[in-house]
Amino acid sequence: MARKKLLRKRPHRKIGAPPGTLVHVGEPSQEPITFDVVAYDAEHFSEVTFGIGEVERCCGFGKTRTVSWININGIHEVAHIKTMGDCFGLHPLVLEDILNSDHRPKLDDYDDYLFLVLKIPFYEKEGGFRVEQVSLILGPNFVLSFQEKSGAVFKGIRDRLRSGKVRGRAMGADYLAYALIDVVVDRYFTALENIGDDIEELEQALFASPDTDTLESIHNFKHEMIQLRKSVWPLRELIGSLQRGDSKLVGETTRVFLRDVYDHTIQVVETVETFRDIISGMLDLYLSGISYRTNEVMKVLTITATIFIPLTFLAGIYGMNFEYMPELKWHWGYFGLLGLMLILAVGMLVFFRIKRWF
C-alpha cells in the first residue's frame, strides 16, 4: 500500500554499517539481469545486449570515440555494480547510492562525471502510487543508467537512435542524458493525469454521497501527494542546476533543451501543488457538507417533534381519567379539540416556513 512506503525510508540492515558498504536495498526484480549497450555517433550505430556473466565486456565502452549508453537492468547483484564502478572509476558512495533504491533524487558533481538519482512515478487506480529509482552516470562520452525493473521506459529512445533521423545522433552524451531525463519527466505527466482523473471522480462522490470511504480516499490521496512532492521538488532543483550549466559536462546546446525540460518540471510541481490544494480543500468541503446535512436532519426532527409533541400532550390531557373533567361532556368537545390541534399545527408550519426551514 502506498502509505506503507511513505513511512519507511532506510531499511534495517543498512543502519549502522560503515559508509561505502555495498548492499542492495529494495525488492529485487524477478527478471534476468541484462546490460543493453548502444554506441553511436552521427554516422554509426551499434547495439548489443550482454547477459549476467558478461559485465566486464561493458568496460571498454567508456573509452570509445562514439557516445556509449549502457543501460543496466537489475541492480540487486552487488558484484556487477562493483565491476561497473571499477571500470568507469566511480566513487564508492556513488555505488552505495545506486544500490539503495530508496534514495531521494539528487545530483552530485564528481568533476569527471555527474551522478543523478531520479524517480520514475507509476500510478495505478488500484495499486496507488509508487516510484521506481533510476540512477544516471553522465561521463564525457558515456551514459550509464541503472534501474531494477523499469528499463522499458527508455525503449523509445533506443528506437529513435536506431532510426537515425533524430537530432540526438549528432550530439554528445549530454544530449542523451537530457533525452533520458525528458522521458522520466514525461512519466510524471502521465501519472498526474491519472491521478487527476481519480481526483475528479472523488470530487463527484464528495458532492453526491460523502461517507467514510470518501474520507479515507481523501486521506490516501493526501499521502500520495506528499510522496509525489518529495520526488518532484528535488527533481526540479537538480534539472535547474543542470540547466544553469554548473558542470562543464553539459554543453551550451543541450542546455537550451534542459531549459525546456526544466519548464516541464515547473509545470509538474505546479500541478502537484494544485492537487494538494484541491485535496486539502476537499476535507474542508467534506466537513462543511456533513455539517450541512446534520443541520438538515435536525430540521426534520425538530419540525416533526415541535408539531406533534404539544398535540400529543393535548391528546394526553383528554385521555386522563379524572372524574370531573367538564370538557369531556361537551358535545363538540372532540371536534373542537381536533380543530384547535389543526390550527396549532398549521401555525407551527407557518412559523417554520417564515424561518425558511423548509
Add this chain to the structure above:
Amino acid sequence: MARKKLLRKRPHRKIGAPPGTLVHVGEPSQEPITFDVVAYDAEHFSEVTFGIGEVERCCGFGKTRTVSWININGIHEVAHIKTMGDCFGLHPLVLEDILNSDHRPKLDDYDDYLFLVLKIPFYEKEGGFRVEQVSLILGPNFVLSFQEKSGAVFKGIRDRLRSGKVRGRAMGADYLAYALIDVVVDRYFTALENIGDDIEELEQALFASPDTDTLESIHNFKHEMIQLRKSVWPLRELIGSLQRGDSKLVGETTRVFLRDVYDHTIQVVETVETFRDIISGMLDLYLSGISYRTNEVMKVLTITATIFIPLTFLAGIYGMNFEYMPELKWHWGYFGLLGLMLILAVGMLVFFRIKRWF
C-alpha cells in the same frame, strides 16, 4: 467546465514524442487562418492581411527598416508555423511551445529575439474562467503574435497605430511588444472585476441562505483562483525580468513603460491573493454559519421537548387505569393538575429565558 482544464496539463499524444516535434496541442478554432501584417514608422503606415496560402509573403517583413507586426490568427496548421519559424530563424523548441496552447507563461531569451508566452483571461458568469494563449516573438524590428482565437483583443492597438497620433509610432518594436503586453494585463483587470462582482453576490448568498449550492460555488471559485494564480505569478515574473532590462532588445525608454505595466501586474497579483483569502474565509464562514444554525434548531427542539415531555408524562400518569388512584376522585384534581402544568411550563420558559436561549 473550468475544473476539467485545471487537472489536465499535457495532452496524451505529445507524451513520449521526441523534443522539438511539431504537433498542435489544443482545440482548433473554426475561423479561417489569417496573417495581419502592419508595417510602420513615425511617418509611414501600411497594413495588409494575408490568407491561408500566402504565408511566405510574411517572410520579407523581418528585414524591412520599418517596424513590422505580424499577427497570426489560428495556429493549428503546423506547416504555417514551421514556415514562419524558418523565415524568422526561430528555434524548434520555440515552435513547439507556440503550438502547445497549454503552456505556462514564460520568457525565453534567444539573444536574437525574445520569446514570450502569455495567457489572456476570459471570465463569464456562466462558462466560468478560461485562458487563451498568446505567444510573442520580439525581434530587433519585428513582433510576431500567435494566437488561436483571441486576435480581436489587439484590434485597439492596430487602430491606434493607424490613427498615427500616438507615441508608439515613433518608437521601436519593443514599445509595440509593451503595448501588446499592456493590453493582456488590462484583460486581467476586466476578468477580476467580473469575478469580484460574482464573489460579492456569493457573499450575500452566504449570509442569506447558505446551502450546498453555495458550497459548490465556493469550491468552484477556489479552483478558478488557483488557475488564475498560475497564469498571473509567472506573468509578473516575466514582466519584471523585461523591465529590469536583462535583454538588449528592450530599450531604456520602453523600460519606464514596462515598470508601469509591472506595477499593474503587482496589483493583479494582490487582487488575486485577496480573492483567495476571501474565498478561503468564506468556507470557514459557511461552516460557522451552519453550526450556528444547527444550534438554533437544537434550541427550538430542546425548548419544545423539555417543556412538553414532562407535561405529557403527567397527563400519562392520570391516564392510567389503576383502580385505586385517589387524585382522580378529587373534584379540583383536573384543574389543579392543569394549574401545576402551567406553572411548570412557565418555570421552564423563565429558565430558558435566563439562559438566553431565546
Add this chain to the structure above:
Amino acid sequence: MARKKLLRKRPHRKIGAPPGTLVHVGEPSQEPITFDVVAYDAEHFSEVTFGIGEVERCCGFGKTRTVSWININGIHEVAHIKTMGDCFGLHPLVLEDILNSDHRPKLDDYDDYLFLVLKIPFYEKEGGFRVEQVSLILGPNFVLSFQEKSGAVFKGIRDRLRSGKVRGRAMGADYLAYALIDVVVDRYFTALENIGDDIEELEQALFASPDTDTLESIHNFKHEMIQLRKSVWPLRELIGSLQRGDSKLVGETTRVFLRDVYDHTIQVVETVETFRDIISGMLDLYLSGISYRTNEVMKVLTITATIFIPLTFLAGIYGMNFEYMPELKWHWGYFGLLGLMLILAVGMLVFFRIKRWF
C-alpha cells in the same frame, strides 16, 4: 461599504486606453481646487494660496533658492495636473498615476525627482475603513503634494514651518518630504487604535453572546485588515528604500529621521499582522463556542428526554385497556409505580451526574 472598494481596483473607462492617457480616476471632491504654496528657508517664510485659474503662477516656485512646497487640493481637473507636469518636467506616466486615485503605494526614482504614492487611512466605526491617496514629488528644492480631499492632514506642518522654531526650516526639501511621510504614518497609528478598540468590543461580544452579527463583523474586520495590509506593506518597503539612501535627493541627515519613521512603519506592520492573527483566531473561537453551546443544549435535551421518555412509557403501559391486567387491581399498584418511577428518575440523574453532564 469597505468591502466594495476591496474588490474593485481599476475602473472601466481606463481599461484599454493607451498608456499615458490622462484621465482622473476616482470620486471628485465637492470642495474648490486650491494650490497652497509655501516657500521658506532658515530665515524666510512666505505663504500664498492660488485659486483654480492661477495654476501657472505655481510654476516659478521650482526654480527659487528657497524650499517650495506646493500642496494641490483637488486633482480631478486634468488640465491643472497637466500644467503642473509641464512646469516641473514630470513624466506622463507620473501624471497618469497622480490622477488614478486607486494606485498602490510606490516609489519611482526618475533621477531628477522622486515620485511617491502614499495612502492616508481613515477609520470610522460606522463607515468602516477607507484610504485617501496622496502623491508626492520630491525635487531638489521643491515638494509637490497632490490629494483630492485630505489636505487638512498636512495643516500641522504648515503651522510648524510658519512658527519658525522647528528644525525643519533650516533643512532641505527632503526633510519636508520626511515630515509629510511622518504625518501619513501617524495616521495609521490613529486608525489602528480605533480599530483596536472595536476589535476589543467585538471580542467581548464574542464571549458574551455570539450570533450571526458577530460573524459578519469578524468577516468585515477581516476584509478591512486585508485592505489595510495592502497599503502598509508597500509603504514600509518604500520608506525602507528611501532610508537606505538609494536616491541622491535624500541627504544623510534626513536619512536618520527616515530610519525613525521606518521603525514606525514596522510597528504598524506588526500591529496589522497582530490584528489579523487575532481576527482569524476569533473565527475559530466562534466556531468552538457555538459547538460548546450546541453541546450544552444537547445535554439539556438528552437529560430531559432520557428521564421522561421511559417514565411516560410506563404510564402508557398502565393506561392500556386490556381486560386482564392484574397490576391494575392491586391496592398499592399506583403508589408502587410512582415509587418505581421516582427511583428510575433519581437513578438517571445520578448517572448523568457521574458523567459530569451537569
Add this chain to the structure above:
Amino acid sequence: MARKKLLRKRPHRKIGAPPGTLVHVGEPSQEPITFDVVAYDAEHFSEVTFGIGEVERCCGFGKTRTVSWININGIHEVAHIKTMGDCFGLHPLVLEDILNSDHRPKLDDYDDYLFLVLKIPFYEKEGGFRVEQVSLILGPNFVLSFQEKSGAVFKGIRDRLRSGKVRGRAMGADYLAYALIDVVVDRYFTALENIGDDIEELEQALFASPDTDTLESIHNFKHEMIQLRKSVWPLRELIGSLQRGDSKLVGETTRVFLRDVYDHTIQVVETVETFRDIISGMLDLYLSGISYRTNEVMKVLTITATIFIPLTFLAGIYGMNFEYMPELKWHWGYFGLLGLMLILAVGMLVFFRIKRWF
C-alpha cells in the same frame, strides 16, 4: 489585562507632534528617581548613587579612563533625560525613543555609540504577561541603562563587579553591555518556564473538563504569545547583528560571548514558537473534544428514544377506546404485548451494540 496592551501601540498625545519632541510615554513609577553610577577597571571599583537633583554629576563619567556604568531608574522626568543626552552627545531621536516606553526592540548604530532598546518580560499567573523597557547606550568606555521600574534586575551584575573576582572587571564597556543583555535574556527563560507550567495545567484541564473558561484561557495565551513573540524576534535580530561585529564598539573577545547569548535567544525563539504551536493545537483539540462529547450525548439520547418511542406507541395503541379491539379481550394479550415489547427492546440494544454505539 494583557490584551489591552497588545492593541495599543502609540499614545494619543504623541501623534502629530514634530519628530524629536521629548515627551514621556508610559505609566510613571512611584519610586524616586536615582542614578546608580559604577566606575571600575581591573584594579579599581567605585560606586555612588545620585538623587533626583544631581543629574549633572553623572556627566563627568563619560570621560574617565575606567569603565563607567550609569543606571538611570525612572525616566518620566524629561529634563533629566535631556541633561543626560547633552552630556553624552545623544541624538534627539534617541532621547525620544528612550522616553517612549512602548518602543519595539531595536539597535541603532550612531557610530560614536550604540543605542539598544530591550524588553524585560514579566509573567505572573494572575496578572498575565507584561514587558518593561530598558534602553542601553554603549559608548567607548561607558554604558547607560535607562528604565522606569525594573532596575533591580541588574543588581546581580553590580554585586559581581563589586566582588571583583569576575572576568568582567578586566574587560571593557562592551562586555558590561553583554552582561546586561545576558541578564535580560535570562528573564525570558524564567518567564517561559512559568508560562510553560501554566500551559501544562491548561492542557490537563482541556482533557479533563473543557468549558468556556478553557476557551478563554487558550485565547489569552494566544494573545500573550503574540506579544512575547513581538519582543523576542527583534531581540534575536539585534543580538545577531551585535555578534556579527557590525560595530567597532564591540570587541572580538566579547563577540564570542555574544554568540553564546545569541544561541540563548534562538532557544527562546524556538520555545515561543513551540508554545504557539501547542496553543494553536489546543483550540483544535478543544473543538474535536467538544464534537466527540456531543456525539456521545447524541448516542445516549438516540438509544433511549429509539427504544422507548416505538414501545410507547404500542402502549398508546392499546390505550385507545375503540369499541371493537379484539386483542383487548384476549386473556394473554397484556403479557403477550409485554413480551413483544421486551423482544423489541432487546433487539434494539443488540443492534446498537453491533453498531458499537456503547
Add this chain to the structure above:
Amino acid sequence: MARKKLLRKRPHRKIGAPPGTLVHVGEPSQEPITFDVVAYDAEHFSEVTFGIGEVERCCGFGKTRTVSWININGIHEVAHIKTMGDCFGLHPLVLEDILNSDHRPKLDDYDDYLFLVLKIPFYEKEGGFRVEQVSLILGPNFVLSFQEKSGAVFKGIRDRLRSGKVRGRAMGADYLAYALIDVVVDRYFTALENIGDDIEELEQALFASPDTDTLESIHNFKHEMIQLRKSVWPLRELIGSLQRGDSKLVGETTRVFLRDVYDHTIQVVETVETFRDIISGMLDLYLSGISYRTNEVMKVLTITATIFIPLTFLAGIYGMNFEYMPELKWHWGYFGLLGLMLILAVGMLVFFRIKRWF
C-alpha cells in the same frame, strides 16, 4: 513524559549565574565515569580505558602523531570536564555548553578546534521520545566525545577501527568525526521508523474506533514531532556548514562523505515534515469522522422519531375520553386506523429512502 521535557529549556539554578560558570545541568547517570581512549593511524592501533581518577592521563593524547579519540562517558563531574578543557585548551563557554545537557545542536568554530553539539534520539513505544546530548570536539588530530549515558552508541566505530580493515584508519580526525556524526544520524532513521510504525497503528485506530484516547495520542505525537524537529533542523544546518568546508579542519576527502550524511539529514528532515503533515491531517480526519458519526446517529434518531411521534399522536387521539367521539363506535375503526398508521409509516420510510438517509 515527553511533553514535560518540551516545555522546559533551561534549569533554575543556572539562570542569573555569570557566563562561563561551570555547573552540570541534567540528570546524572548512575554508571561509573570512564574515559575510553583510542589512538591509531594506518598501521597502529592502541586502546585504553581510564577510570574516574585518571583524567590527567588523557591529556597527552592531543599531542601525539596518531589520531586520538577520547570518549568521555559521564559528564556530571564538573572537575573532570574542567581538566579536559585545560589540557586541550577549550574556551570556558565550550565547557559550559558541554555540561548543559539541554543545549540545542550547534557548531562553533574556534579556529583551533570545532565544537559540535548533537542530539541522539531514542524512541520507545511506552516512554515516548527523548534525546541524549553528545558534544564533539574536533581538533587537528584528536576527537573528544562527551556524553552522559549513551556511550554504547559509538561502540561499532571502535570495533571497526580495531579490525583495521576500514577506510577510516588511514584518514584523519575529521573522518573519525564524520563517522561519529554518521552514527548519530543513523539513530534518527531508527527512531523515525519506530515512530512511523506507531503512527500507522494510530491511523488504523482512527478509522476503526476514534475516541478521546486517539485524540490524546495525536496530541502526544504532535508534541514529539515538534521536539524531534527542533533537534533535526539545526543538525542539518550544522552538517551542511561542515560539508561546505567552512573550516580548514575538515579535509576535501572527508567532505565528500559529509555530503552523503548531509543527504541523509535532508531525508530525516523530510520524513519529520511528512510525519507532521500526516499527524496534523489526522486531527482533521478525527473531527470529520466524529461529525460524520454524529450525522449518522442523528439520522437514526430522526427516522425513529419522525415515524413514531405522529403515530403515537394518533393513538393518543383515540385514547381520549370524550363522550362523543363517533369513530370509536365504528366497527372497523380500529383496524382502519391501524391501516392508516401503516400507510403513514411506509410513506415516511419511502421518503427517507428517497432522501438517501439509509
